[in-house]
Amino acid sequence: MSNWDFINNYGDLRNWGKLDSADIKIEGAGTQCGDVINLYIKLENGIIKDAKFDGDACILSTISADIFLSKIIGMNIKDAVKISENSYLEEFPINVSPGRIGCVLLPLRTLKRSEYGKYC
């Protein structure tokens, strides 16, 4: 499957939207591209109960944010920020070119920049 087939066939975004009662609200911006993604994360005893995102970014960042939030819902926030960039890229469904690694990593890097980033 080519990268574009994957993007073209990606279904509706499961985690798109806002969470007004979020405990973590953080904006992440891509390097050199003007893209912005906002993460909204609701915690309960340190566990991620719900997570949403919105913003204005490329499709790869957008799909990555959707996949990333699905992955971390149910995890302890301290474990979620510990996810390494390499392991996330390895798990990501497609191989991305060097020029677009930043797009895929934008949601993970954004979470690492939150107050919980100190647990990395």
Add this chain to the structure above:
Amino acid sequence: MDINSIRKDFPILNRNFIYLDSAATSQKPRQVIDAIRNYYENYNANVHRSIYSLASEATEIYESSRKNIADFIGARDNEIIFTRNTTEALNLLSYSLQSKLEKGDEVLLSRMEHHSNLLPWLRLESHGIKVKFIELDSEGNMDEEDFKSKLTKNVKLVSITHVSNVLGTINNIEFFGKMAKENESLFVVDGAQSIPHLPFKINDYIDFLAFSGHKMLGPMGIGVLYGKYSLLEGLPPFMQGGEMVKSVSLERVIYEDPPVKFEAGTPNVEGAVGLSAAVDYLKKIGMDNIRKHEYELGKRALELAESNKLIEYYGPRDSRKRSGLISFNLKSKKYDRIVKDLQSKSIIAGKLIHSHDVAEFLGDKSVFARSGYHCAEPLFKYLGINGSVRFSWYLYNTIQEIEKAFESLGEINV
């Protein structure tokens, strides 16, 4: 112009792709590659200094390359300074001219400049020089009235691009140059996107001109700063070191005459030789023929862009005012629906598909196009868009390639 025989001269085109990124760098014909090999296999020695015959031959080849490139733009050979590229040429000028500018002087640029013709001038702001910008009209032409109103007596230098690498606009440099001269301002032309594509001869109103070899079939790492000899004589060197001096003592340095004064260190001789071979190639095909061919491709590209309701393109609507490129964005089908379903006012990927996504898709189809800001980020902020896709073509591209590229865009289904 026999496009099939031209394509046979470019070995890389044997690979199966459609190359539409010649505004970033052009492909190289066998004649250029052979000229560089021939130089290294038969003539390599350091230039300008040694006495033995091989060094004289190398110097002769280097200097005759300079002469050939000078002829190509209608200049004299002692007005051609070799640099690495357009960026270095404009930096050289900015650093050398700095001593001639005073606090309160102004530099006038336009809103469509590449970072190369922007940052070297913006750095002068820390020396008290004010930088002003010519506004653009809705089609991406420089606003001539705005230019006139900003061309005050304090403007000591006007530096504008001949052809925009984003909008494709061919600017009327004769108008801007003559007005600048009347105002006694220096007039600098960024020719990176015009010298490779348009018939061109130096005119009296042009004081300095910068261009790159690699965008005009030559190798990377060689560029040119043309400067009027009388002006070059009065400027201090940009860099100091080997080659550029007549005599050095610890008390006194006597610099070489231009252009060598501005070429410190061992120069890029293979680059000069390669660029000279590129100029021979362009002359053989004829710049008028190249312009005509690119214009035909541009007309077709514009027709295809206008017939696709999902394409939003930038720059003049009239092909005659455009050089060989088109920048555009593609409107999405699917994301509009998602946004609507969510009844959200915020938009993902906007109504436009991100240019990197479009370029990624095209890359899958072996159509190689540039995306992003094209090193002109302030222009995109000015236009209020987040980058664009750019198709740019050259003498070796075909109408069929342009059609295939637009056809591929139609297959994007997000």
